[in-house]
Amino acid sequence: MTIDKEAFTNHPFFDELINENGNARAHGRKLFNFLDKLQPEELEDRQNGADLAIKQMGITFRVYSKEEGAIDRAWPFDIIPRLIPLKEWQQIEQGLKQRVQALNMFIDDLYHDQKIVKDKVFPESVLAESVNFRPQCVGINPPLNIWAHICGSDLVRNSDGIMYVLEDNLRVPSGVSYMLENRLVTKRVFPELFETYSPLPIDDYPAELFDTLAALSPRPGDKPEIVILTPGIYNSAYFEHAYLAQQMGCELVEGRDLVVQNDDCVYMRNIEGLSRVDVIYRRIDDLFMDPEAFDPESMLGVPGLMRAWKKGNVALANAPGAGVADDKVVYSFVPEIIKYYLDQEAIVPNVPTYRCMDPESKKYVLEHLEELVVKPANESGGYGMLVGPASTRAERDNFTRLIKSNPRNYIAQPTLGISTVPTVVRNKVEPRHVDLRPFILSGKTIEVTTGGLTRVALRKGSLVVNSSQGGGSKDTWIVGE
Amino acid sequence: MLSRVAETLYWMGRYMERAENTARLIKVNTNLTLDLPKGLVPDWEPLIIILGCDEDYRKAHDECTERRIVNFLISDESHSASILSSLAYARENTRTIRDILPREVWEAINANYHWAVENKSMSQARKGRHEYLEFVMADMQRLTGLLAGTMNHDVGYDFLNMGRKLERADMTTRIIDVRSENTIPDDVPELRPFQDMLWMSMLKSLSAYQMYRQSMQIRINRDDVIRFLFLQETFPRSVNYCVLNLKDYIEHLPNNENCNKQIQKLRNLLKKSQKTSFDRQQLHDYIDQIQLSLGNLHAQIASAWFPR
Numbered sequence: 001m002t003i004d005k006e007a008f009t010n011h012p013f014f015d016e017l018i019n020e021n022g023n024a025r026a027h028g029r030k031l032f033n034f035l036d037k038l039q040p041e042e043l044e045d046r047q048n049g050a051d052l053a054i055k056q057m058g059i060t061f062r063v064y065s066k067e068e069g070a071i072d073r074a075w076p077f078d079i080i081p082r083l084i085p086l087k088e089w090q091q092i093e094q095g096l097k098q099r100v101q102a103l104n105m106f107i108d109d110l111y112h113d114q115k116i117v118k119d120k121v122f123p124e125s126v127l128a129e130s131v132n133f134r135p136q137c138v139g140i141n142p143p144l145n146i147w148a149h150i151c152g153s154d155l156v157r158n159s160d161g162i163m164y165v166l167e168d169n170l171r172v173p174s175g176v177s178y179m180l181e182n183r184l185v186t187k188r189v190f191p192e193l194f195e196t197y198s199p200l201p202i203d204d205y206p207a208e209l210f211d212t213l214a215a216l217s218p219r220p221g222d223k224p225e226i227v228i229l230t231p232g233i234y235n236s237a238y239f240e241h242a243y244l245a246q247q248m249g250c251e252l253v254e255g256r257d258l259v260v261q262n263d264d265c266v267y268m269r270n271i272e273g274l275s276r277v278d279v280i281y282r283r284i285d286d287l288f289m290d291p292e293a294f295d296p297e298s299m300l301g302v303p304g305l306m307r308a309w310k311k312g313n314v315a316l317a318n319a320p321g322a323g324v325a326d327d328k329v330v331y332s333f334v335p336e337i338i339k340y341y342l343d344q345e346a347i348v349p350n351v352p353t354y355r356c357m358d359p360e361s362k363k364y365v366l367e368h369l370e371e372l373v374v375k376p377a378n379e380s381g382g383y384g385m386l387v388g389p390a391s392t393r394a395e396r397d398n399f400t401r402l403i404k405s406n407p408r409n410y411i412a413q414p415t416l417g418i419s420t421v422p423t424v425v426r427n428k429v430e431p432r433h434v435d436l437r438p439f440i441l442s443g444k445t446i447e448v449t450t451g452g453l454t455r456v457a458l459r460k461g462s463l464v465v466n467s468s469q470g471g472g473s474k475d476t477w478i479v480g481e
Numbered sequence: 482m483l484s485r486v487a488e489t490l491y492w493m494g495r496y497m498e499r500a501e502n503t504a505r506l507i508k509v510n511t512n513l514t515l516d517l518p519k520g521l522v523p524d525w526e527p528l529i530i531i532l533g534c535d536e537d538y539r540k541a542h543d544e545c546t547e548r549r550i551v552n553f554l555i556s557d558e559s560h561s562a563s564i565l566s567s568l569a570y571a572r573e574n575t576r577t578i579r580d581i582l583p584r585e586v587w588e589a590i591n592a593n594y595h596w597a598v599e600n601k602s603m604s605q606a607r608k609g610r611h612e613y614l615e616f617v618m619a620d621m622q623r624l625t626g627l628l629a630g631t632m633n634h635d636v637g638y639d640f641l642n643m644g645r646k647l648e649r650a651d652m653t654t655r656i657i658d659v660r661s662e663n664t665i666p667d668d669v670p671e672l673r674p675f676q677d678m679l680w681m682s683m684l685k686s687l688s689a690y691q692m693y694r695q696s697m698q699i700r701i702n703r704d705d706v707i708r709f710l711f712l713q714e715t716f717p718r719s720v721n722y723c724v725l726n727l728k729d730y731i732e733h734l735p736n737n738e739n740c741n742k743q744i745q746k747l748r749n750l751l752k753k754s755q756k757t758s759f760d761r762q763q764l765h766d767y768i769d770q771i772q773l774s775l776g777n778l779h780a781q782i783a784s785a786w787f788p789r
Contacts, residue, residue, distance in 0.1 A: 058576075058591040233577050245580030252580040256788060257483050269484045271636065271786045272735050 002043045003036050003422065003429045014159050014419040015431050016082060027085040027479055030196045035080065040427035047424045050079045050189045059181050061467055062236040075178060075239075076472035079189050081199070082421045082434060082454040089451070089478045092155070092163060095348030096438055097446045098338060100151050103168065103325045104442055105341040107147040110324055111137050121340045122333055126357070129408045130324055131378055132171075134286060136293055137321035140310055143216045146442050148325065149317040150209070150281075152176075155348070155436045155452075159417030164351045165334070166435065170318060170326040172283050176205060176439050177240035178473055179453040180247075186475040199477035200450045205439070206247035209281075212443035213248075216315035217278040225275065226250045227268065229258070229282040229289075231300045236468065241283050253277075255284070260304030266314045279315045280305075286320050328377045328411045329355055352414060356407040365412040366403060369396045372412040374403070387463065389415055418463055421474065423456055433457045435465050436476065451476035487640045488787040489578045494644025496571035497590075501621040502652035503532070503564050504614040507554055509660055509686040511610060514547070516682050518675055525550040527662040531655045534562035551610065556601040564617060565601065568594045583631040586624065593620040639730040643782065646730075650723035651775050653710055654768045656687060661764050680706045692716045704758050711754040720771065721751055727778070736785050743778045750774055 005022040008015055017028040024032030035043075051074065059075040084092075109116050110133065116122045127133060152173025154166040183202055187194065210226070217224035230241035232254050245252035257268050258277065267274035282289060288298040293306035308314045324330070332353035335346045354361040354372070365372060374386040386399045403410045420431035438452030454474040455465035465471040506528060513523035526545040529535040534553075537560040542549050557563045561570070572594045579587050597617060603609035632638055660683040681701045684690040693701070693709050696716065713719040724747050731740045750770060759767060 055595065056588055056592050058579075058587055228580075233573075238576075239579075242576070242579035246584070251483060251486075252578075253483065254485065257485050269788060271482050271484055271487050 002038050002040055002427065003032070007430045008422075011420070011431060012159065013417050013431065013433070014157055014161050016084075016157070016419055016421045016434070018422060018431075028083050031081070031083060031193065034193060034196070035422065035429055043424060043429070044427040046189050047079050050077055050185050053185050053188050054181075057181070057185075058239075059178070059185075060239050062234065062238065063468055075181070076458060076467065077182060077185060078423045078432075078456055078458070078472050078474050079186065080422050080424060080429065081186055081190075081193075081475040081477045082436075082456075083477050083479050084436075084451060086200070086478055086480050088163075092348055092438070093448045095165075095346065096153060096440050096448050098342065098344060098347055099153065099165065099168070099334065100148065100440045100442055101446060102338040102341045103151070103170065103334070104146050104148055106337045107170075107322055107325050108145050109341075111140060111147075111321060116337070116340055119340070121336055126329055126333075126408070127324075130327060130330070132286070132321070132323035132327055134321035134324070136306060137319070140319075140321075142319045143218075143312075143315055144443065147319040147322040149212055149216070149319075149442050151440045151442070152437050152452075153440065155438070156351075156416060156434075157419035158351075159419070161419075163348060163436075164416070165348050166351055167328065167331055168326060168334070169437075171285060171323040172237075172318070173437070173439065174237040174240050174283075175437055175453040175455075175473075176449065177243040179439075179449065179451075179476070180205060181243075182453075182473060182475040197477065197479055199479055202450045205449055206244065208441055208447050209244065210248045210250075212441045212447070213279045213281055213315075213317055215443045216317060218312055218315060219276075219278055222278075224278040225268075226279040226281065227253045227258075227277050229253055229255065229280050229284055229302075231255075231284050231288070235283070237283065244281075255298075255300045255302050258302040258305075260302060260308050264304070264308050264311045264313050266302070266305065266308050277314060279317065281317050286323060289316075289320065326378075328353075328375050329357065329408065332411060351416065354412045356403050356410040356412065361412075362403065362407050365410075366400055368412075369399060371415060373415050374399055374410055374412045377409045377411065387415070421454070421456065423458070423474075425460075430460070432460070433463050433465070434474070451478050482636050482640075484786060484788045486578055486581060486637065488783075489574050490637050490640040491644035491782070491787075493571055493574040493578070494641040495648040496567045496574065497621055497624060498645045498648035499652065500564050500567035500571065501618050502649065502656065503554060503562070503567065504617045505686050506532070506652070506656050506659060507551060508611075508614050509656060509683050511551075511607060511614075512682045512686060513679065514607075516675070516678060518672060524662065527659050528554060531658050531662075532562045534560055537562070548605065552605065555604045555610075555613070565594075565597055568597050568617075581637060583627070585631060586627055589620075589624050589627055593617075593624070596620070636734065639733065640786075643727060643730050646723040646726045647775060647779060647782075649718060650720045650727075651772055653687070653718055653720055653723075654771050656683065657707065657710055658765060658768050661761055676703065677701045687718050689716060689718060707759070707764070708754060711751055721748075724748060724751065731782075734786065740778065740781045740785055743774070743781045747771070747774045747778060 008018040009020060009022045017025060017032060019025055054077055055074050060072045061075055063071060063073055117124050117127060148170040152169040155163050156166050157163050213226050214224050227250055228241050228245045230238060230252055242252055253268055259267050261267055266277040268277055284300055287294045289301045290303060290305040291298045291301050292303045309316050332355055335350055338344055338346045354365050356362040356365055370388045372388045376384045386395060418433045421434045422429045423432035434454050434456045436452050436454050439449045441447045454476045456472050456474055457463055457465045458472045459470050510523050510525060510528060517523060525547050528550060529538045538553055555564050558565050572590050575582060575587055575590045604613040680703055684693050684706060696713060697705055697709055699705055710719050712721045714721055716722055728744045731737050731744060
């Protein structure tokens with residue numbers, strides 16, 4: 001009764017649960033029937049129940065606005081889980097492992113011999129203009145030669161039904177705490193669904209993360225002292241920093257809690273005095289991490305941190321400079337990067353991408369702005385984008401100017417028909433667009449979260465899933481057929 | 482334990498305790514309105530003076546009515562002395578150390594704050610006010626139980642309790658001070674029976690009445706009540722009890738010499754109330770000295786263990 005079938009049959013997009021005839025896909029039949037049997041009031045009640053639980057659990061994120069300053073908002077959550085068949089997921093998982101392995105080899109190469117540049121697979125000009133390449137990192141050998149220990153890759157399913165990688169976040173990707181919390185909320189709201197489905201568990205992530213970090217300790221054998229370095233309570237992801245520290249049982253520190261001594265080791269300030277730190281999971285951007293090496297104005301960082309890291313006295317995850325691969329122009333080269341280092345074809349494809357640095361592509365992009373999505377190379381959070389089909393003339397003119405003045409900084413992609421998932425809209429179920437952010441941990445082994453964080457654009461027709469811009473999230477279930 | 486975390490736990494404890502005791506303070510005066518003989522009304526102004534928020538109050542208000550002062554002390558978040566502000570600060574502190582507290586503690590403190598905000602309108606009429614204040618106090622007691630039953634009783638727990646006990650000692654003296662400011666003229670003999678009744682009312686507001694009867698076994702009179710609240714070693718809201726607790730916590734910590742000395746000074750000061758019978762002004766001055774000494778103890782704690 002609650003599913004608005006017409007909204008799914010008159011629908012130019014791929015819906016992950018309901019096919020074009022308004023029927024359930026095979027892996028989702030039980031969920032479909034369950035939802036359809038719910039009375040509209042009951043559906044609304046359950047959604048309200050979830051909203052209340054989230055408020056009580058204090059699952060929040062920070063947003064900034066000129067009017068209100070920094071405010072803490074309840075995490076917007078949609079109660080209907082997003083289902084992914086196990087078989088398909090296994091394929092994606094392989095693809096992500098392959099991708100991150102190649103990216104780590106790529107980063108390590110860039111800070112050493114730059115073979116890929118010498119072999120003319122990756123253009124020198126792109127590297128020369130990369131804002132995230134850190135000359136300070138050249139020649140450094142981080143433990144296990146891994147730079148991006150924690151990666152969050154964004155996937156979308158196009159109207160052709162195929163999953164594509166949209167971008168890789170190699171700096172400080174966030175969202176994993178919400179993935180874990182979403183499962184808890186779903187268990188509270190839909191306990192009976194867990195009687196018919198057994199979604200694969202996701203809760204070993206904190207343990208995996210701990211192991212990944214512990215393996216980096218410069219003092220093997222000892223019980224490593226691992227800390228999470230946060231910019232503090234006003235950061236939009238502060239909830240997550242605290243959450244992960246709590247789940248791993250390690251200290252959550254701010255820059256002012258740490259000090260680098262003359263022995264080039266990092267210590268934290270305790271009530272008893274100083275104690276040595278081995279591994280820092282830093283949730284601060286490179287440039288704010290160490291005022292001595294980067295931005296001298298930074299109040300968040302720890303003077304001397306780079307010194308300690310270069311000496312190998314402390315491990316940093318992700319390593320400074322890992323963001324060089326977190327660039328939308330570099331992204332467009334990932335299939336070539338995989339081929340170059342692993343001699344394999346990419347298992348999960350990239351979205352076709354026009355690099356504006358390439359004159360022919362630039363010409364095409366400028367002529368087809370109305371059809372394309374244009375993105376700056378180094379922004380995250382959905383900021384600074386042009387969505388062609390929804391744009392005004394003035395916006396397009398503005399982007400024409402921007403692209404012409406700095407082509408290296410822009411890429412364009414065809415507007416995707418991003419897939420939808422049934423979502424609660426008041427007391428009805430309607431399709432809304434989603435993406436998927438799995439998290440990949442690289443240490444002695446490579447581990448992928450089971451599923452990931454599904455983000456959903458709650459506004460009708462909207463493609464923007466970022467929580468800072470009206471997006472919400474869903475629990476993600478990997479289920480057998 | 483990180484110095485910053487120790488400090489945050491300490492302040493979390495202080496704000497929790499401040500919220501509860503501000504509720505008790507308002508309860509003392511509200512009960513007075515019921516107990517005083519007809520024609521006498523309690524003065525509300527001493528509350529804002531004793532809580533040190535009279536300047537803030539006068540910026541926004543030109544007269545001291547019960548309704549305005551009660552609203553100001555319960556739900557006005559524009560200044561730091563209200564119950565809602567205390568709950569908000571306690572919550573904010575908890576948020577910054579969510580990682581080290583049991584999850585249930587954060588959820589409780591978060592829920593307490595939301596409840597207090599959403600129901601603040603019920604605190605305006607006397608009937609709802611009583612219920613509201615009882616809820617706030619019960620919430621804090623529940624939180625105390627949750628912490629006692631689920632948090633590691635390590636040095637972090639000690640810092641939290643240091644904050645609580647220091648704040649409680651301070652607030653107990655303020656509550657006595659408020660009560661003492663509201664007296665019945667001594668020269669009207671027929672009103673004299675009310676005097677002792679009012680001290681009884683205050684004991685009840687501190688949940689101290691039965692404990693007073695059990696341990697003192699004498700009828701309520703001003704001097705004994707004052708001694709009880711300053712010196713009793715077993716009643717958990719007495720100043721002495723709090724100071725003895727503080728002494729224990731401090732003895733377990735490294736680098737505690739200056740704090741130990743300050744504790745000793747406080748204890749010597751408290752002993753003075755054993756034999757003395759204070760008149761109203763003397764009592765007020767004595768309370769000022771204790772508050773000053775507690776303030777010094779706070780400064781010593783901060784310099785020994787908190788981040789510089």
